[in-house]
Amino acid sequence: MRFLSFLITLLTGAVLVYGTIDMPAYGDPDSPASRHVSPRYIEKTEEETGTPNMVTSVLADYRGYDTMGETTVIFTAGISCIFLLRRRKK
Amino acid sequence: MEFVIAKYNYWIYIILMMIGFYAMIAKTNLVKKVIGMNIFQTAIILFYVSTAYKLGGATLPILTDAQAHGHEAVEVARVINPLPHVLMLTAIVVMVATLGVALAILIHIYRRYKTLNEDEILKVLK
Amino acid sequence: MILEQFPFLVHSSPVLIVVVPLMFALMTPVIGLVRRDWTFPWMVLALILATLFSVTALQDVMANGVIHYRMGSWAPPWGIEYVIDHLNGLMLVLVSGTSLLVAVYGKKSVEQELPGREVYFRCIFLLQVTGFLGIVVTGDAFNLYVFLEIASIAGYALIAAGEDGAAFASFRYVIMGTVGACFYLLSVGYLYIVTGSLNMADLARLLPPLYGSKVVLTAFAFFMVGIAVKMALFPLHLWLPDAYTKAPSAVSALVAPLMTKVSIYVMIRIMFTVFQPSFSIEFLPVTQIMLVAGIIAIFAGALMALAQKDFKRMLCYIVVAEVGYMVGGVGLANTVALRGTVLHIANDVVMTAGLFAVAGIIAYKMREHNLSDFKDLFKRMPFTMAAFVVIALSIIGVPPTGGFFSKWYLIQGALEAGSWLFVVALLSSSLINIILFFRIFEIGYGFRAGHGHHGEEAEEIAAIREAPLSMLLPLIIAAAAIVILGFYNQALMGNIIQYAVPVL
Numbered sequence: 001m002r003f004l005s006f007l008i009t010l011l012t013g014a015v016l017v018y019g020t021i022d023m024p025a026y027g028d029p030d031s032p033a034s035r036h037v038s039p040r041y042i043e044k045t046e047e048e049t050g051t052p053n054m055v056t057s058v059l060a061d062y063r064g065y066d067t068m069g070e071t072t073v074i075f076t077a078g079i080s081c082i083f084l085l086r087r088r089k090k
Numbered sequence: 091m092e093f094v095i096a097k098y099n100y101w102i103y104i105i106l107m108m109i110g111f112y113a114m115i116a117k118t119n120l121v122k123k124v125i126g127m128n129i130f131q132t133a134i135i136l137f138y139v140s141t142a143y144k145l146g147g148a149t150l151p152i153l154t155d156a157q158a159h160g161h162e163a164v165e166v167a168r169v170i171n172p173l174p175h176v177l178m179l180t181a182i183v184v185m186v187a188t189l190g191v192a193l194a195i196l197i198h199i200y201r202r203y204k205t206l207n208e209d210e211i212l213k214v215l216k
Numbered sequence: 217m218i219l220e221q222f223p224f225l226v227h228s229s230p231v232l233i234v235v236v237p238l239m240f241a242l243m244t245p246v247i248g249l250v251r252r253d254w255t256f257p258w259m260v261l262a263l264i265l266a267t268l269f270s271v272t273a274l275q276d277v278m279a280n281g282v283i284h285y286r287m288g289s290w291a292p293p294w295g296i297e298y299v300i301d302h303l304n305g306l307m308l309v310l311v312s313g314t315s316l317l318v319a320v321y322g323k324k325s326v327e328q329e330l331p332g333r334e335v336y337f338r339c340i341f342l343l344q345v346t347g348f349l350g351i352v353v354t355g356d357a358f359n360l361y362v363f364l365e366i367a368s369i370a371g372y373a374l375i376a377a378g379e380d381g382a383a384f385a386s387f388r389y390v391i392m393g394t395v396g397a398c399f400y401l402l403s404v405g406y407l408y409i410v411t412g413s414l415n416m417a418d419l420a421r422l423l424p425p426l427y428g429s430k431v432v433l434t435a436f437a438f439f440m441v442g443i444a445v446k447m448a449l450f451p452l453h454l455w456l457p458d459a460y461t462k463a464p465s466a467v468s469a470l471v472a473p474l475m476t477k478v479s480i481y482v483m484i485r486i487m488f489t490v491f492q493p494s495f496s497i498e499f500l501p502v503t504q505i506m507l508v509a510g511i512i513a514i515f516a517g518a519l520m521a522l523a524q525k526d527f528k529r530m531l532c533y534i535v536v537a538e539v540g541y542m543v544g545g546v547g548l549a550n551t552v553a554l555r556g557t558v559l560h561i562a563n564d565v566v567m568t569a570g571l572f573a574v575a576g577i578i579a580y581k582m583r584e585h586n587l588s589d590f591k592d593l594f595k596r597m598p599f600t601m602a603a604f605v606v607i608a609l610s611i612i613g614v615p616p617t618g619g620f621f622s623k624w625y626l627i628q629g630a631l632e633a634g635s636w637l638f639v640v641a642l643l644s645s646s647l648i649n650i651i652l653f654f655r656i657f658e659i660g661y662g663f664r665a666g667h668g669h670h671g672e673e674a675e676e677i678a679a680i681r682e683a684p685l686s687m688l689l690p691l692i693i694a695a696a697a698i699v700i701l702g703f704y705n706q707a708l709m710g711n712i713i714q715y716a717v718p719v720l
Contacts, residue, residue: 026143043164054153059176062288079343181401
């Protein structure tokens with residue numbers, strides 16, 4: 001069983017490394033990720049959202065819906081812990 | 091060789107990921123599985139964040155005073171990519187929530203079986 | 217229908233479908249503090265509204281074409297977008313309708329199995345439905361991950377509250393489910409690294425020149441493995457039997473029909489919208505692999521179901537076989553089979569919900585859910601068993617129930633693709649289903665002695681009468697729905713499903 005798990009882990013790692021062959025190099029400023037969507041976040045953050053902090057403007061304005069989902073996840077986890085662990089008074 | 095050096099960040103995180111993954115599937119102590127899950131998810135988060143970096147002394151994604159008041163233009167290549175950081179803020183929260191629920195289930199299991207070893211629990215369940 | 221009076225509501229219906237259950241879920245513990253009994257109508261109201269908005273959205277799509285809704289009015293790919301097309305719309309109506317039925321059904325069951333915790337149960341129930349609806353309606357890959365985790369975490373908690381052994385089963389589900397979700401996150405990350413975008417439509421535009429890239433191939437591989445874990449495709453189904461058997465009855469009735477089918481929807485969405493169909497069919501032999509995996513899943517699920525003494529566990533293996541039908545149907549890679557798969561998703565949601573509802577009624581009356589508990593039930597619970605017979609006939613594939621028509625389309629697709637093995641698999645599993653269910657009918661009519669209940673238990677069982685109305689009515693509606701789906705399958709196919717899948 002342990003040997004099988006080790007084999008699966010090696011296989012997964014090998015596939016992941018195979019995937020990195022075509023990836024852009026570390027810190028490449030010309031990578032697709034740096035050229036496509038994020039330049040607008042960087043350039044227009046003050047003008048469109050009024051926040052100098054770009055991470056905040058994306059988190060709370062451009063992709064605010066994801067933040068709502070994230071708070072829901074925390075709420076779900078909290079209610080789940082109460083649901084599972086609360087001892088009822090006999 | 092240049093290929094390894096140019097992308098060493100990905101390799102480090104893949105090794106970390108696989109350590110966590112192995113712990114998740116191969117260990118029999120339930121707490122070790124949960125720790126493995128945590129390592130696995132943390133490695134994924136680091137993997138994403140490392141793609142945001144830009145070489146050449148790029149700085150934090152916050153506008154300086156001069157840039158905010160429009161005196162100075164923002165150069166995209168001098169500021170790191172903010173999007174992976176944002177995504178990973180959400181992913182960290184999700185990771186913590188999953189960890190919390192997993193630990194709550196573990197407490198529930200411990201109260202019932204008084205052990206946290208997978209083999210022993212399976213023996214009781216049979 | 218009713219909502220056309222308020223154009224604002226019709227325009228916002230995509231987002232209201234998700235937001236209304238969410239807001240109601242957040243308010244549920246507060247209402248529970250005031251009066252515990254008010255949480256039940258509150259929950260039902262949330263689900264009625266969600267169903268109403270889903271139906272409105274589907275009608276809007278059928279009349280006006282695909283709906284695009286931008287969150288915060290930011291254009292994609294800089295903002296998040298909700299896209300509803302025919303496939304989405306159908307799934308939304310299925311998910312919200314089934315949740316409504318199970319919510320009404322679950323009232324008595326939860327009061328018996330989880331005393332004192334109903335308020336939190338209903339809150340987490342609504343959150344899980346929010347998660348499912350959010351997965352189905354979104355057009356952004358990372359947003360899908362967030363809602364997938366909402367649904368998953370709610371599922372882990374609900375399943376862990378079941379009978380003895382449920383917590384361990386849920387823990388196994390946590391580990392395997394997290395692996396699946398993290399593989400999905402990894403694949404989104406890989407795709408982001410080479411395209412820079414997270415929006416599904418944008419990815420569909422940017423990916424075709426990159427199909428040869430190793431990053432994209434790895435991303436697709438991880439995506440398929442991750443989603444296969446979530447959909448319980450054999451051999452990654454190991455979490456499913458224990459988790460769904462030991463979970464509380466209302467939870468099984470909610471999660472079993474929906475979680476796997478929503479994952480199949482995600483697979484169809486990524487395979488045919490984000491990646492071009494030609495990627496999975498010609499470029500990589502993905503569909504051939506899926507066909508083989510589907511056939512193996514059908515045989516494995518059907519054979520293991522034969523060996524079970526526990527009714528709910530038998531149903532879980534039937535679910536595994538049904539997933540095999542759908543994966544195999546996609547793997548056949550022609551238009552007829554794809555349409556059959558989508559029709560089968562619709563049928564299967566209703567059938568599985570009905571079957572687990574029957575299991576829940578038996579558990580409510582007899583505190584356990586073995587096959588032998590069916591003894592003499594035809595006399596004492598005629599309505600429940602009548603509905604059970606109708607749904608069983610649909611699983612076997614007898615006309616005019618819906619199950620026959622979706623199997624018919626799948627067989628046609630298999631013949632067109634020349635896959636005789638798939639036809640054999642479908643027919644053998646129908647045969648095995650006949651054996652499974654007629655065995656239960658025999659016990660139910662008292663022909664075969666189940667293991668006898670003696671003394672006090674026998675008296676208790678003799679006193680069993682029909683199930684309470686709140687549990688019976690959703691079951692009867694499910695049975696009626698499966699017959700209606702059978703009669704109207706042509707209308708469904710022509711108006712909705714035909715546009716939901718690409719022509720291959």
